[in-house]
Amino acid sequence: MDWCGTAFILTGLWLIGSKKRIGFLLSIFGCVLWAIFGLRTGIPSITIVNIIFIFVNARGWFLWDRSVTRHD
Numbered sequence: 001m002d003w004c005g006t007a008f009i010l011t012g013l014w015l016i017g018s019k020k021r022i023g024f025l026l027s028i029f030g031c032v033l034w035a036i037f038g039l040r041t042g043i044p045s046i047t048i049v050n051i052i053f054i055f056v057n058a059r060g061w062f063l064w065d066r067s068v069t070r071h072d
Contacts, residue, residue, distance in 0.1 A: 001040075005033030016060070024061040028054050 007029030015023030031050040038046030 001033050002039045005030040005037065008033065011056075021061065021064045024057045025053070027057045028061075031057065 007010075008026050010030075012023040012025070012027030012030060014028065017023075031053045035050040035054070036049045038044065038050065
């Protein structure tokens with residue numbers, strides 16, 4: 001689960017860097033996998049940081065349209 005989460009996060013970051021909004025969703029999914037991993041292994045820091053990253057990625061997803069519209 002941890003390697004799969006990492007693959008989703010890295011792919012999501014790559015897509016965000018290529019200006020593809022879908023990257024946020026892939027990163028969110030990867031963070032969910034890492035949060036589950038943290039819960040299952042009893043490591044609260046992994047769970048907490050990935051829940052925070054989920055909100056950061058969701059914010060990026062929702063603000064994406066505004067930033068694209070403003071700069072065009």
